[in-house]
Amino acid sequence: xxxxxxxxxxxxxxxxxxxxxxxxxxxxxxxxxxxxxxxxxxxxxxxxxxxxxxxxxxxxxxxxxxxxxxxxxxxxxxxxxxxxxxxxxxxxxxxxxxxxxxxxxxxxxxxxxxxxxxxxxxxxxxxxxxxxxxxxxxxxxxxxxxxxxxxxxxxxxxxxxxxxxxxxxxxxxxxxxxxxxxxxxxxxxxxxxxxxxxxxxxxxxxxxxxxxxxxxxxxxxxxxxxxxxxxxxxxxxxxxxxxxxxxxxxxxxxxxxxxxxxxxxxxxxxxxxxxxxxxxxxxxx
Amino acid sequence: xxxxxxxxxxxxxxxxxxxxxxxxxxxxxxxxxxxxxxxxxxxxxxxxxxxxxxxxxxxxxxxxxxxxxxxxxxxxxxxxxxxxxxxxxxxxxxxxxxxxxxxxxxxxxxxxxxxxxxxxxxxxxxxxxxxxxxxxxxxxxxxxxxxxxxxxxxxxxxxxxxxxxxxxxxxxxxxxxxxxxxxxxxxxxxxxxxxxxxxxxxxxxxxxxxxxxxxxxxxxxxxxxxxxxxxxxxxxxxxxxxxxxxxxxxxxxxxxxxxxxxxxxxxxxxxxxxxxxxxxxxxxxxxxxxxxxxxxxxxxxxxxxxxxxxxx
Numbered sequence: 001x002x003x004x005x006x007x008x009x010x011x012x013x014x015x016x017x018x019x020x021x022x023x024x025x026x027x028x029x030x031x032x033x034x035x036x037x038x039x040x041x042x043x044x045x046x047x048x049x050x051x052x053x054x055x056x057x058x059x060x061x062x063x064x065x066x067x068x069x070x071x072x073x074x075x076x077x078x079x080x081x082x083x084x085x086x087x088x089x090x091x092x093x094x095x096x097x098x099x100x101x102x103x104x105x106x107x108x109x110x111x112x113x114x115x116x117x118x119x120x121x122x123x124x125x126x127x128x129x130x131x132x133x134x135x136x137x138x139x140x141x142x143x144x145x146x147x148x149x150x151x152x153x154x155x156x157x158x159x160x161x162x163x164x165x166x167x168x169x170x171x172x173x174x175x176x177x178x179x180x181x182x183x184x185x186x187x188x189x190x191x192x193x194x195x196x197x198x199x200x201x202x203x204x205x206x207x208x209x210x211x212x213x214x215x216x217x218x219x220x221x222x223x224x225x226x227x228x229x230x231x232x233x234x235x236x237x238x239x240x241x242x243x244x245x246x247x248x249x250x251x252x253x254x255x256x257x258x259x260x261x262x263x264x265x266x267x268x269x270x271x272x273x274x275x276x277x278x279x280x281x282x283x284x285x
Numbered sequence: 286x287x288x289x290x291x292x293x294x295x296x297x298x299x300x301x302x303x304x305x306x307x308x309x310x311x312x313x314x315x316x317x318x319x320x321x322x323x324x325x326x327x328x329x330x331x332x333x334x335x336x337x338x339x340x341x342x343x344x345x346x347x348x349x350x351x352x353x354x355x356x357x358x359x360x361x362x363x364x365x366x367x368x369x370x371x372x373x374x375x376x377x378x379x380x381x382x383x384x385x386x387x388x389x390x391x392x393x394x395x396x397x398x399x400x401x402x403x404x405x406x407x408x409x410x411x412x413x414x415x416x417x418x419x420x421x422x423x424x425x426x427x428x429x430x431x432x433x434x435x436x437x438x439x440x441x442x443x444x445x446x447x448x449x450x451x452x453x454x455x456x457x458x459x460x461x462x463x464x465x466x467x468x469x470x471x472x473x474x475x476x477x478x479x480x481x482x483x484x485x486x487x488x489x490x491x492x493x494x495x496x497x498x499x500x501x502x503x504x505x506x507x508x509x510x511x512x513x514x515x516x517x518x519x520x521x522x523x524x525x526x527x528x529x530x531x532x533x534x535x536x537x538x539x540x541x542x543x544x545x546x547x548x549x550x551x552x553x554x555x556x557x558x559x560x561x562x563x564x565x566x567x568x569x570x571x572x573x574x575x576x577x578x579x580x581x582x583x584x585x586x587x588x589x590x591x592x593x594x595x596x597x
Contacts, residue, residue, distance in 0.1 A: 046418065111322075133345055134342070140341070239424050253428045
């Protein structure tokens with residue numbers, strides 16, 4: 001259940017304050033010993049498959065080192081169609097999610113704090129309802145014209161993205177003094193729309209960025225719904241293409257893994273510098 | 286002036302008919318606007334989630350009790366509780382149980398090893414890595430494990446040098462236990478993410494207090510550490526259970542849909558691989574999955590309430 005994870009993942013990525021352990025704590029040699037063993041085995045378990053995947057991508061059929069699979073990716077039948085379909089779905093999903101959730105989350109924070117619990121509950125539901133059951137219901141309930149469009153997937157991906165997009169925006173909005181900002185803007189004559197665009201958005205930029213990247217990662221990696229809705233998105237293409245050439249399929253899959261990893265690392269560091277800056281700002285005030 | 290009149294006059298009308306009336310009109314307009322505005326502001330979200338989440342879920346539940354011709358029936362539910370579909374559920378529950386308890390325990394040890402380490406770089410690295418790996422599943426994971434432990438995989442080759450080729454000792458990556466082994470790859474990082482805040486809440490002062498009172502390390506864990514952590518660990522395992530129970534992509538791509546699990550059976554129905562007259566079986570399996578997951582989440586919220594007593 002992919003949707004289950006982002007909630008926690010985003011909490012961790014957003015740097016939920018943690019209790020630092022006492023630096024003066026005595027080090028026990030015994031603990032250090034078994035910690036080494038645990039970390040060693042974890043490292044082996046998690047790194048060998050990555051190594052194996054990379055090695056397999058950089059090999060030809062004879063098992064020799066070769067870049068042929070990487071070079072051949074763009075020219076494969078159906079690759080660019082699948083890749084651009086996934087990109088389009090990611091773009092539509094991200095825009096829809098933001099347009100839906102930023103005003104809603106802002107309004108609830110500002111005017112309806114009681115509704116936050118309701119929103120918490122509703123946005124956790126996509127975690128309880130597995131994608132396979134949701135797509136079953138969607139394919140039954142959606143009208144035909146919508147079922148024949150790939151953008152039906154975007155519409156459901158918005159639902160799948162809700163848990164961590166909402167949590168991320170909620171954390172971002174809680175971190176700023178929303179009320180003062182809005183009152184200042186309104187008393188200077190700003191309209192609601194310009195207050196939202198020019199005052200609130202710049203202040204929750206980091207939260208929106210992390211929500212966006214998590215949404216994109218979700219859309220680019222989603223297999224269950226896309227394959228059952230019979231659209232050849234990137235993961236579906238990779239799966240189908242393994243029969244043609246396993247090396248190329250694995251190379252594409254390793255690229256998408258590394259891409260996601262880099263993106264997530266970038267948001268974590270952007271987030272970190274952002275929160276450090278804001279802490280400094282409140283410190284000087 | 287009634288409410289309908291106030292509505293008809295609209296929010297922009299401030300033209301006074303008479304002094305006193307104008308005030309009440311404006312006041313009423315304001316009151317009305319105050320009542321309508323939250324509804325309007327919440328409308329897009331409410332409509333979207335009802336259409337995208339509520340209606341599909343209700344459709345699954347309703348169709349579970351209908352025959353293919355649309356008549357109300359309990360036949361689907363009955364079929365799902367017997368034979369191969371029953372086996373699918375039992376396998377799914379067994380798989381979820383194995384892949385929540387084992388990674389749950391391993392995840393706690395790993396998280397503790399990282400938490401007690403002094404290196405900030407290591408912690409940050411593990412935090413991002415866990416975030417990525419916990420989201421990792423489906424096709425990418427399948428390929429990595431085929432390259433590792435497939436019949437020509439890297440690890441298989443290394444082990445066969447030592448005459449320990451796992452395939453010669455009853456191991457099959459494309460089987461139930463193969464799927465379980467692969468699930469560890471995202472379940473352990475998920476447990477690390479869930480349990481790390483709880484470990485952070487284990488205050489060093491408690492340990493010092495226990496030691497000053499003469500407690501051994503074992504005694505400290507038995508009487509303080511484990512009781513405090515247990516609800517969080519159980520909560521984490523319940524999350525892992527839900528995650529494994531609902532997972533489809535990894536099991537499907539790894540075994541090409543040959544392993545008997547409830548989500549795979551739904552996929553089979555959707556792909557049209559089903560006896561005619563049993564098309565609505567898929568909905569009944571879906572209903573069963575919803576019930577299992579609802580129970581899991583209810584238990585999770587109960588355990589979580591208990592966990593928050595000591596931590597945070």
